[in-house]
Amino acid sequence: MDKVGGFRDANTNEFLSYDEVKELATFLSTALAQKYNVGPGTNVSIFTSNSIWYPVALFSAVRLGAVVTGSSPEYGVEEVAYILKASSTELVYADKGSFKTISAAATKLGLPQDRIIRLDEAEAGLTSLKDLIKQGQSAGTPPAAWKLPPGQSNKNVLAYLSFTSGTTSLPKGVGHAEMVLPMMYSDYFAGHDLPPQCRCSNSADGLSGPCRPPQSPPWRSATLSQSVNGL
Numbered sequence: 001m002d003k004v005g006g007f008r009d010a011n012t013n014e015f016l017s018y019d020e021v022k023e024l025a026t027f028l029s030t031a032l033a034q035k036y037n038v039g040p041g042t043n044v045s046i047f048t049s050n051s052i053w054y055p056v057a058l059f060s061a062v063r064l065g066a067v068v069t070g071s072s073p074e075y076g077v078e079e080v081a082y083i084l085k086a087s088s089t090e091l092v093y094a095d096k097g098s099f100k101t102i103s104a105a106a107t108k109l110g111l112p113q114d115r116i117i118r119l120d121e122a123e124a125g126l127t128s129l130k131d132l133i134k135q136g137q138s139a140g141t142p143p144a145a146w147k148l149p150p151g152q153s154n155k156n157v158l159a160y161l162s163f164t165s166g167t168t169s170l171p172k173g174v175g176h177a178e179m180v181l182p183m184m185y186s187d188y189f190a191g192h193d194l195p196p197q198c199r200c201s202n203s204a205d206g207l208s209g210p211c212r213p214p215q216s217p218p219w220r221s222a223t224l225s226q227s228v229n230g231l
Contacts, residue, residue, distance in 0.1 A: 007052040016052050021059065028060035028129065030136035033143045036091055036115070040065035040146060043087045043161070047073045047080065047102055048095040048119045053129055057093050057119060062159065065146030069161040071171075073098035080105035082170055083163055093129070095120045 006017035016024070032038040044061040046068065048054065061068050069087045071080070073095065080101055084092065094102040094116055102116055114127070122128035136142070148154060163171035 007055060009052050014052060016056070021055050024056045024133055025059035025063060026142050027133045027136035028056060029063040030139050030142040031132040032060055032066075032091070032136075033064055034139060035132070035135070038064050038066050038091060042066040042091070043069055043089045044091045044093070045069040045071060045084060045087060045089040046093040046119070047071050047075070047098045048093055049073050049097060051095070051119055053119050056133075057129060063145050064143065067158050067161055069163070071163055072165075073101075075101065077101055077104045077108065079171060081108045084109055084111060086163075086173055087161055091115050091117065093117050093119045 004017045004019070006015055006020065008015045029038075032044075036042075038044065038061065042061075042064070044057075044066050046054065046057055058068050058070075067087075069083065069089060071083050075083070083089075084105055089111070092102055092106065092111070092115060095118060099116070099118065103113060105111075106113060106116060116126075117132065118126055118128040120128070122131065148157065161173055163173055165171065
């Protein structure tokens with residue numbers, strides 16, 4: 001058994017402790033803020049298979065106040081394009097299995113290819129999560145962790161956006177406010193002295209309701225996207 005809590009890859013035995021996840025997510029958030037201007041109002045989507053690097057990607061975005069959309073890597077081009085557009089995604093993670101589909105969907109929408117990050121090892125010419133961690137590590141002081149603005153409640157600030165399977169129609173967005181993250185990652189948060197400013201749940205049929213995202217990304221002219229407290 002592991003002496004400390006964390007995430008272990010059942011296939012490779014690679015292990016990341018919770019403290020390592022926090023440190024790596026902080027480095028990654030530094031690169032995301034500097035290179036891609038990720039912050040409150042940004043939506044970051046993740047279309048990958050199970051990976052111990054998933055929480056690093058998730059918490060790095062959360063630390064900056066961005067909204068994270070987690071979706072199945074099994075979706076086809078049309079479904080991915082729909083989700084990217086509906087969530088106003090500005091940055092997306094893919095892996096070897098989903099990359100071609102994500103790339104095709106991004107091209108369909110006009111999302112630049114350099115906005116696709118590989119969660120796993122990347123081929124030449126592509127950017128990987130580990131590349132960005134190295135950049136953040138050498139960048140100096142990380143940006144301050146995002147905090148709830150005065151007067152706002154963690155019950156209605158969007159943190160996480162997931163989509164239904166879409167078996168009977170197009171996938172529908174389900175927004176989760178800040179209070180829900182400690183429930184989703186209770187083991188992680190229990191081991192850290194973190195401000196409990198994370199989110200409650202608010203379902204949205206097609207992204208309606210109080211957790212509806214605010215504005216379009218700069219690469220397209222439609223509407224939607226918004227933010228949990230840092231590590």
